[in-house]
Amino acid sequence: QVQLVQSGAEVKKPGASVKVSCKASGYTFTRYYIHWVRQAPGQGLEWVGKIDPSGGRTSYAQKLQGRITMTRDTTRNTVYMDLSSLRSEDTAVYYCARDGGGSISYSDYWGQGTLVSVPS
Amino acid sequence: DIQMTQSPSSLSASVGDRVTITCRASQTISTSLNWFQQKPGKAPKLLIYAASSLQSGVPSSFSGSGSGTDFTLTIASLQPDDFATYYCQQTFRIPQTFGQGTKVEIK
Numbered sequence: 001q002v003q004l005v006q007s008g009a010e011v012k013k014p015g016a017s018v019k020v021s022c023k024a025s026g027y028t029f030t031r032y033y034i035h036w037v038r039q040a041p042g043q044g045l046e047w048v049g050k051i052d053p054s055g056g057r058t059s060y061a062q063k064l065q066g067r068i069t070m071t072r073d074t075t076r077n078t079v080y081m082d083l084s085s086l087r088s089e090d091t092a093v094y095y096c097a098r099d100g101g102g103s104i105s106y107s108d109y110w111g112q113g114t115l116v117s118v119p120s
Numbered sequence: 121d122i123q124m125t126q127s128p129s130s131l132s133a134s135v136g137d138r139v140t141i142t143c144r145a146s147q148t149i150s151t152s153l154n155w156f157q158q159k160p161g162k163a164p165k166l167l168i169y170a171a172s173s174l175q176s177g178v179p180s181s182f183s184g185s186g187s188g189t190d191f192t193l194t195i196a197s198l199q200p201d202d203f204a205t206y207y208c209q210q211t212f213r214i215p216q217t218f219g220q221g222t223k224v225e226i227k
Contacts, residue, residue: 035216037164045156045164045207047216061215095163105211106154106169113163 002026004034004096004111011117017084020114022096029077030054033099035107036070036081038092046092050099051079088120122146122210126219132227139195141222143208148188152212155184155193158221159204167206168193198224 007021022034036048049060051070058070069082083090093113100108123146133139143153151171156164166175168184171191181196195202203226208219 044221045158045209045218047218050214059214097163101169101211104152104170105216106166106175107164108166108169108175110163110165 002098002109004098004109006094006096006111006114009115009117011119012086014086014088014118014120016086016118017082018086018116019080019082020094020096020116021078021080022111023076023078024053024098025077027098030074033105034070034072034079035097035099037095037097037107039095039113040089040092043092048081048094053079083116086116086118088118090116091118092116121215122149122213122217124208124210124217124219126206126208126222128222129220130223130225132225133198134227135198135200137198137227139198139202139224141193141206141208141224143186143191143193143219145189145191145210145212149210149212151187152210153184153186153191154209154211155182156207156209157202157204158207164207195224 003025005023010018030053035050051058053072067084072079095113096111097107098109125144153171155168158164172184183194185192205221205223207221
């Protein structure tokens with residue numbers, strides 16, 4: 001069965017960096033894009049970016065450009081999201097999600113979420 | 121960015137009620153519209169993709185419709201497990217954007 005398992009919660013100081021991992025299993029890793037979505041406490045969902053695990057091509061939310069990097073390790077079936085220069089407003093649960101669509105994009109499987117806390 | 125506006129922001133309903141949630145895009149998005157259900161402390165769950173296609177395993181009481189800028193999620197008969205927050209999402213253009221959510225509560 002398809003599973004996305006994320007790394008554990010992180011507490012970081014302002015200005016630090018965090019790297020969250022998302023390990024995929026149950027399907028061919030390189031065939032499906034992975035999206036990252038975040039949710040601040042009590043707030044809605046915000047798209048962060050996506051990565052093509054096949055070639056590594058990425059696309060990021062403009063507001064995070066310059067601070068975010070997504071990478072993948074095809075030998076470990078794992079994608080990583082690295083966020084630098086952390087601010088209190090980056091405090092959120094970060095989810096990875098598989099894009100199960102082809103020409104139409106939709107996130108059909110989600111990780112359990114990783115809480116990143118940046119106390120001010 | 122494409123803005124997604126859901127209405128209402130919250131609603132109270134009883135088990136067995138028919139519930140309709142609407143989502144409007146700030147520009148045309150064809151049928152590139154998904155609906156998710158989220159419960160507290162859990163990841164979102166895909167209900168409907170491409171505006172009207174029911175995701176595998178989702179009860180047939182859920183349905184979606186619309187194209188262009190106006191979309192609807194309908195729950196034909198609300199069940200106890202359906203009390204949650206619902207989000208629409210457009211995937212027509214990057215960045216993908218979500219509506220602000222509709223919280224469905226028990227009356």
